[in-house]
Amino acid sequence: MANPNWDDGMKVTIPAKGNGGYWTLVLEYLDGSGKLMFVVPDDEDEHPQRWTLGEGMLCTADGDPKAPINPANCILANATPGALIAKIGGSTAGKNDGAKVFVVGRFCVLDLDETIKGPLYLTMNSDVMSESERGGEIRVMVYRSLSAASAPP
Numbered sequence: 001m002a003n004p005n006w007d008d009g010m011k012v013t014i015p016a017k018g019n020g021g022y023w024t025l026v027l028e029y030l031d032g033s034g035k036l037m038f039v040v041p042d043d044e045d046e047h048p049q050r051w052t053l054g055e056g057m058l059c060t061a062d063g064d065p066k067a068p069i070n071p072a073n074c075i076l077a078n079a080t081p082g083a084l085i086a087k088i089g090g091s092t093a094g095k096n097d098g099a100k101v102f103v104v105g106r107f108c109v110l111d112l113d114e115t116i117k118g119p120l121y122l123t124m125n126s127d128v129m130s131e132s133e134r135g136g137e138i139r140v141m142v143y144r145s146l147s148a149a150s151a152p153p
Contacts, residue, residue: 004035004145011141014084014122016051016134021092022075023121026142030088032117035145040084040106040138048106051124051136053082061138062105063125073127079103084138085125089118095128104140 014024030036040061043049048060053067063080071077075095076085083105087098100116102108103125120142126134 006037006143007146009039009141009143011139012122013137013139014124015137016053016124016126018092018123022095022128023087023090023092023123025092025119026086026122026140027120030112030117030120032112032114034112036108036110036112036120037143037145038084038086038104038108038110039141039143040104041141049138051082051138052134053124053126055133057082060106061140069127074125075123075128076101076103076125079125081125081127083125084122084140086120086122088112088116088120090121092121 012026018024040049050058050060053059053064057064057067059082061084063083065080067081069081071081074081079085083103086104087101089099090097099118124134
């Protein structure tokens with residue numbers, strides 16, 4: 001199968017603390033078809049972007065496996081603390097109430113199917129009850145695959 005054609009993408013900024021809930025809304029609705037691609041581009045100096053998982057703990061969107069945080073207490077237990085994670089479906093206030101919750105990191109391509117529908121959210125994987133201070137933000141490019149009918153020649 002050939003690589004999909006991608007749209008021009010949308011740039012979103014995801015704060016480490018979320019926007020009033022656990023999650024930051026990125027797209028209001030995905031219809032469950034095609035593919036999504038997530039890319040966290042390097043910053044202007046060609047270094048990976050970083051956000052703060054806790055006091056003095058900088059990490060990239062891939063997270064920090066050495067962070068003194070128990071992954072079992074994080075939103076997504078099978079993801080590294082500090083990693084960029086996503087969910088499709090659910091609400092900004094639900095911890096993991098989506099139809100699909102998954103790790104994004106600095107790069108991810110996700111195949112959608114008809115069972116995966118709803119809003120798209122992103123956030124930092126962290127212990128939501130932790131007293132550690134999260135901070136900063138990560139800029140993410142989100143691309144959707146174009147159907148063969150709408151793909152440019």
